[in-house]
Amino acid sequence: xxxxxxxxxxxxxxxxxxxxxxxxxxxxxxxxxxxxxxxxxxxxxxxxxxxxxxxxxxxxxxxxxxxxxxxxxxxxxxxxxxxxxxxxxxxxxxxxxxxxxxxxxxxxxxxxxxxxxxxxxxxxxxxxxxxxxxxxxxxxxxxxxxxxxxxxxxxxxxxxxxxxxxxxxxxxxxxxxxxxxxxxxxxxxxxxx
Numbered sequence: 001x002x003x004x005x006x007x008x009x010x011x012x013x014x015x016x017x018x019x020x021x022x023x024x025x026x027x028x029x030x031x032x033x034x035x036x037x038x039x040x041x042x043x044x045x046x047x048x049x050x051x052x053x054x055x056x057x058x059x060x061x062x063x064x065x066x067x068x069x070x071x072x073x074x075x076x077x078x079x080x081x082x083x084x085x086x087x088x089x090x091x092x093x094x095x096x097x098x099x100x101x102x103x104x105x106x107x108x109x110x111x112x113x114x115x116x117x118x119x120x121x122x123x124x125x126x127x128x129x130x131x132x133x134x135x136x137x138x139x140x141x142x143x144x145x146x147x148x149x150x151x152x153x154x155x156x157x158x159x160x161x162x163x164x165x166x167x168x169x170x171x172x173x174x175x176x177x178x179x180x181x182x183x184x185x186x187x188x189x190x191x192x193x
Contacts, residue, residue: 022049023064023067030069031102031103034109035065038065040064043064070107070128084139084140087139088185088190092162092166092186093182105173107124136162137155140158158189162185165181166185
């Protein structure tokens, strides 16, 4: 179980440098050996960071794997100066590129193996899916305000239609995650562009 962020921790506060070293070592282990071989012991040995410090940051190897995999997730916020249709394409392209990588495929494998109610899947939903959707909501709201899109009765379904294909392809792996997908989805949302 993850630490409650509101609850003060015992002992020394974790060092930011030690945290970066542990995340870097965990990423290297995941890339080389895969999700099933990541242990706190291996990360401690590879990073030179003590196990107590690692446990102060992450409750278990699954939490550490999640942090290592999504720590460098693409920033979902679009460039503020881009028109809404280009902003959406840009955001979707960055998400697709990130998840088409080896790290992205490892995230998909870890998600497929994880309990839907686990800390791992909840953190992925909050950190990646919901943040992407909120950035998309801001893009669509701006598009509506500028007249590029008509007002929407059901913004949630529209957001599902935008981000659903990306995460479906991530998990099913039946089609590539690439810029073509980003362009195609954006063209469906902004058909007159």
